[in-house]
Amino acid sequence: xxxxxxxxxxxxxxxxxxxxxxxxxxxxxxxxxxxxxxxxxxxxxxxxxxxxxxxxxxxxxxxxxxxxxxxxxxxxxxxxxxxxxxxxxxxxxxxxxxxxxxxxxxxxxxxxxxxxxxxxxxxxxxxxxxxxxxxxxxxxxxxxxxxxxxxxxxxxxxxxxxxxxxxxxxxxxxxxxxxxxxxxxxxxxxxxxxxxxxxxxxxxxxxxxxxxxxxxxxxxxxxxxxxxxxxxxxxxxxxxxxxxxxxxxxxxxxxxxxxxxxxxxxxxxxxxxxxxxxxxxxxxxxxxxxxxxxxxxxxxxxxxxxxxxxxxx
Amino acid sequence: xxxxxxxxxxxxxxxxxxxxxxxxxxxxxxxxxxxxxxxxxxxxxxxxxxxxxxxxxxxxxxxxxxxxxxxxxxxxxxxxxxxxxxxxxxxxxxxxxxxxxxxxxxxxxxxxxxxxxxxxxxxxxxxxxxxxxxxxxxxxxxxxxxxxxxxxxxxxxxxxxxxxxxxxxxxxxxxxxxxxxxxxxxxxxxxxxxxxxxxxxxxxxxxxxxxxxxxxxxxxxxxxxxxxxxxxxxxxxxxxxxxxxxxx
Numbered sequence: 187x188x189x190x191x192x193x194x195x196x197x198x199x200x201x202x203x204x205x206x207x208x209x210x211x212x213x214x215x216x217x218x219x220x221x222x223x224x225x226x227x228x229x230x231x232x233x234x235x236x237x238x239x240x241x242x243x244x245x246x247x248x249x250x251x252x253x254x255x256x257x258x259x260x261x262x263x264x265x266x267x268x269x270x271x272x273x274x275x276x277x278x279x280x281x282x283x284x285x286x287x288x289x290x291x292x293x294x295x296x297x298x299x300x301x302x303x304x305x306x307x308x309x310x311x312x313x314x315x316x317x318x319x320x321x322x323x324x325x326x327x328x329x330x331x332x333x334x335x336x337x338x339x340x341x342x343x344x345x346x347x348x349x350x351x352x353x354x355x356x357x358x359x360x361x362x363x364x365x366x367x368x369x370x371x372x373x374x375x376x377x378x379x380x381x382x383x384x385x386x387x388x389x390x391x392x393x394x395x396x397x398x399x400x401x402x403x404x405x406x407x408x409x410x411x412x413x414x415x416x417x418x419x420x421x422x423x424x425x426x427x428x429x430x431x432x433x434x435x436x437x438x439x440x441x442x443x444x445x446x447x448x449x450x451x452x453x454x455x456x457x458x459x460x461x462x463x464x465x466x467x468x469x470x471x472x473x474x475x476x477x478x479x480x481x482x483x484x485x486x487x488x489x490x491x492x493x494x495x496x497x498x499x
Numbered sequence: 500x501x502x503x504x505x506x507x508x509x510x511x512x513x514x515x516x517x518x519x520x521x522x523x524x525x526x527x528x529x530x531x532x533x534x535x536x537x538x539x540x541x542x543x544x545x546x547x548x549x550x551x552x553x554x555x556x557x558x559x560x561x562x563x564x565x566x567x568x569x570x571x572x573x574x575x576x577x578x579x580x581x582x583x584x585x586x587x588x589x590x591x592x593x594x595x596x597x598x599x600x601x602x603x604x605x606x607x608x609x610x611x612x613x614x615x616x617x618x619x620x621x622x623x624x625x626x627x628x629x630x631x632x633x634x635x636x637x638x639x640x641x642x643x644x645x646x647x648x649x650x651x652x653x654x655x656x657x658x659x660x661x662x663x664x665x666x667x668x669x670x671x672x673x674x675x676x677x678x679x680x681x682x683x684x685x686x687x688x689x690x691x692x693x694x695x696x697x698x699x700x701x702x703x704x705x706x707x708x709x710x711x712x713x714x715x716x717x718x719x720x721x722x723x724x725x726x727x728x729x730x731x732x733x734x735x736x737x738x739x740x741x742x743x744x745x746x747x
Binding site: 276325 | 620744
């Protein structure tokens, strides 16, 4: 240490010995007392920590901490006691944590009740909606949009689940099936088997089904293809065009479009072109299955949520 | 002479200061890292985890090249809120063949450790090309070139060889192949054979049709194949939760 001292408030204070600009000096004060003691305290704290928590490796294992255990129940219902670790802590939190227990009580009620019972119980519906909203946002919104209604750009890729038109059915049983096992929306492409003229005729017929003004002679020719062996559309969409839920085949007689971007077209030709392109190219859309990712309670809550979003049946 | 600790002599000697700082920091690092290599409980014993197939590995390399890790972690922590959002917490076993691992802690976007099979292939293609077309408020960049760039398959054998050198059990010899059959099953073992890496890569892309276009093999095929695998290898319904706690 340097022996340079200077006077400050009457006391001798050590300096680093440099002087700039003649008399500008740098103090070499010792660290403040409080700082030193805090430092020593952290060392003492770590000694305690080493004893209580898993810390030191030795041989091919490590010290597990003294007198610091976590007890939880395994799936067989037996009590298991382990040394402190974050995984056991999580299990304990899921089994006895305040928030988890509150949620669990509701989930058990949801599990035991039928859909009708929950739908007519405002308290349970409030819980269902608040929890399902989050689950929907985490898992479903990326495809179906945050409130179940799609961003405009995603039109045709994913169906709107906030409306009352259902491909696969809007009863709670059907919605639960959809979410649990997923769905494959499939319509074959007719671009190879039907020429452009016939596609045009079909498109006119299909648009006519939902009350659009169309060229009647083309629509009449389209009807023959639709209802006959050549197109075989009736096989999936029904002779009246109202669709078939077991196939996920769309209802063509309502104003709701899920693939053909008819609403996005301004002029009649645009509408015909939109429908034509769907018939020509076919459709393959996949709704993933959720049974391996979500629990039965979560699926039940989602079913209720989606049922209420759109006009459930 | 009375001994006095001369911190000043360290402070005014830059070389010594750097040297001693490195020493102190590396003690911290060594004490925390080295034991993990020999403690028995580090990697959980679970069924199902295998090295990446050539196509998935190619996808992983593109993931790293594009810097997806700057916004996405692949490590679900053992907390209740993470469990509810993402699913089961990540196991060490699940990233044992990752070089380098993609755990991370920066989450501008969501964690991707269990994104596999969550969405359809079509969604991934659409989302990577133009995230805002499906998630309007997204701030993820567009990656349109993935669909346009042909996947380079010629170097895949070399990549697997390099990974083998750091301990990933891709097989070179017949013996290693047989060991893999025993360890991972025949189907997986075939995929891990270095000599048919390029052939396997092309076959998997053809069969999976990840980018929705069978006529060409693009980087998108590899990327989607990789994303669809993430977090799907372990069947957690087979294990009691307490089992994983035994490894900590």
